[in-house]
Amino acid sequence: MSEIRKNDLVTVEIQDLAYGGLGVARHNGFVVFVPNALPGERVAARIVKKKANHAQAVLERIEQASPHRIANPPCPVYDRCGGCTWQNLPHEEQTRWKEKQVVDTLRHLGRQEAFETRPILRSPLAFRYRNKMEYSWGIEPSERHGAPQLVLGFHKPGRFDRILPVPACLLQPEALDELHATLLQWAREQGFGAHDPRRHEGFLRHAVMRYSFTTGESILLLLTHEGELTSKEQLVERLRERVGGFKAFVWGINRGVADVARIEEERWVWGNPILEEEVNGLRFEISPQSFFQTNTAGAALLYAKVAELAELAADSRLLDAYCGTGAIGLHCACQAGGVVGVEMVTEAIWNARRNAERNGIDNTVFLAAPMPRGLELARCAAGGAFSHVVIDPPRGGMDKRSLAGLIDLQAPTFLYVSCNPATLARDIVTICEGGYVIDVVQPVDMFPQTYHIETIVRLRRRDG
Incomplete structure (x- = not known):
């Protein structure tokens, strides 16, 4: 078995797709990552970087193409941009691989095995969907x-x-x-x-x-x-x-x-x-620098599914952490007894309050504060224990102190909305160590043509 070296030209069979869109192959005991290569393809790739147990390569030529490959993606800069790395795959195949990556990441990095995975919700638009x-x-x-x-x-x-x-x-x-x-x-x-x-x-x-x-x-x-x-x-x-x-x-x-x-x-x-945007019959004001899901049609699926998975009742108290302009909280408020939203961007909180007012929703409180200070204010505003916690943190996931504070609330139902499977899996380990178990995993295809994927995870307290 010859040792793999930088600049080697190797012929490999692509076996998998890694999160990030790289084709995964094995050569002489090494994992080789090849961009723009698809599972089932035999490709010639040149090694550009070698690590202890894997190597990175560039695609030189495709010797046997996947039957799923789109030979001429519609974007003229697709191969140079780095944004829509999956334009070479049909939308149906994209969603199949995304669903697999979510499950694999939760099992391998999140150390989880027993959970229900529901079929991925596909974005209604495959192109022209960003707002x-x-x-x-x-x-x-x-x-x-x-x-x-x-x-x-x-x-x-x-x-x-x-x-x-x-x-x-x-x-x-x-x-x-x-x-x-x-x-x-x-x-x-x-x-x-x-x-x-x-x-x-x-x-x-x-x-x-x-x-x-x-x-x-x-x-x-x-x-x-x-x-x-x-x-x-x-x-x-x-x-x-x-x-x-x-x-x-x-x-x-x-x-x-x-x-x-x-x-x-x-x-x-x-x-x-x-x-102004309308989602599932609710009207939202969006300021220039406020966060709002970039796929409006996909957001309608996401928010409706969060509210459905929450299984709220008239006496439910829900904490919406990282609430942005209040989209998730307002969807849930229609079924809950009360919602408290926390967000560090003051402009977004102004939008959230206006959004509640314009939709005639009067059982919400939105607070401008960074985490974990926002948790202290939320406890005071709730007037009782939270039955539900929903978090939709930034791509980097939760900081340890804030996550510990959310776990300490001991809400019977915990919903985590994430756009990054790796940080989701990392935080899920901590949440489960804090007394929760995964119940349902729901992937949502919010970003067609890219490797990015949104995921909703519902967890229940073991003693709940």
Whole structure:
């Protein structure tokens, strides 16, 4: 058996798909990860990195293709973007592998065996489903003439300092394609430069676009470094002319070093930057920087399923941790005696309170506080013990202190909503050590064409 080395060209059979979209093969006792390779394929791959027990490779050629492979994915930058890594698979196959990955992760990392897995809920839309897009500005050589030019796109895989120009994204509504094109043309005419993350200088940083599938309206957030945004009124006029339903523009300053699309200071606002979305008969106000599920149609499935799995009664008290604009809590409030929501983003809590009011829901309390301080406030507001806890934390999962505080509530029913199977499995271990057992696992396909997957896990207290 020859030892595998960097730069070796190896022929391997792809046996599995790892979370992250990499094909998994074995060669001379090593696990080899190959991007853009599908199970059932025989491929030639070149080793680019070797670790103690696995290696990373790049795909050189496909010697025997999977019958499921889509030879020509619809996106022209699919193979360079790194976003829609599963466009080479039919939607049905994507969901089959996602369901398997959730179960495998909970069993291997979460050390769980006995639980009911329900069939994955598939997003009604496979393309054009996103209601929010975050783009970055950069300076890149033109593909036509090679000269440097301003571009608006996504970070190239593994590069914080390089931007891939994206003329149109198939995950966003067509109205945002026109918004993107109009904004880029205007910015080039103005001669603006892009922020350089290495030197922390340059003007344009991010463009955030949001869209309502209910009203057909859109808004634009333009984030820059310090400087003067000239001809912004001209930009607004163009957007009003070319983008049907364009509603508002916000110019904001971000002085931070981190490459995060957050506004530190609003400099100029045109229009009303509050969007409205309807989900399962409930109306939601969404502020520019508030969290809301990016797949509106998928969110309807997700929220309805959370409320169903909660099995609420008129005397139920539910804690909605990381409540955002209150979407989960308000869906549950229609069946529960009371709901307390906690969220650290004050703007989102304002939205949550307004959303409760506009939907005629009067059995909710929404509190602006970071975890775990929010738990102390929630206990006081509840007026009694919680019967249900629902958490929908950030992608990184729960911090140990906050999770311990939630477990200490000893609610009979605990629902964990997650977009990251690995951190979900990690936290599930802690929750089960705290006296819970997994009851039901419900995968939800919120992000077609990508490897990302949303999961709802219902746990019950062993003494409940």
